[in-house]
Amino acid sequence: MTNDTTPLAPRIRLKIDHSWRFLRNDATGAEAPAFDDLEWRCVDLPHDYSMEDLPPGSAIQDHLRIDADGWRIHDGDNLAWSAEDLDESAWRQVEGRAMTGMPERSYAWVQPGP
Structure with a gap:
């Protein structure tokens, strides 16, 4: 040693x-x-x-509007993982950045701050 x-x-x-x-x-x-x-x-x-x-950036929307008639969220959806007291009334007014190049599926829930 x-x-x-x-x-x-x-x-x-x-x-x-x-x-x-x-x-x-x-x-x-x-x-x-x-x-x-x-x-x-x-x-x-x-x-x-x-x-x-993927298509060129100009072909991808800058913002993704979340509303009852579009994308994936619909009024009354039961999001089992959300808190029971989560207020779903404001989700139609939420506008978030579109995420591109995300593999498979990605989920997000955005709630306006205080």
Whole structure:
């Protein structure tokens, strides 16, 4: 058994989820450190390449209006996971940001603040 007294280097925490370069294609030589990827699109992580086939942003609504005649919420829906005292009377006036590129199904309940 050896008795090594060499001090350990301090730990460094880095956030590395911003400003990655992405190209949905093969790029010969991209493994080389000197490879020029400036023409590639800049993405933040997490990023899922399967989102690349979505329609252009202009084809996706900026806001999703929640009303009784549209989308997925209907007057009288029984949301079993909601609190029994949840006041559902104001949900028609709620306007939220449309979420795009969400895998599978995503659910949210928005209630106006105090």
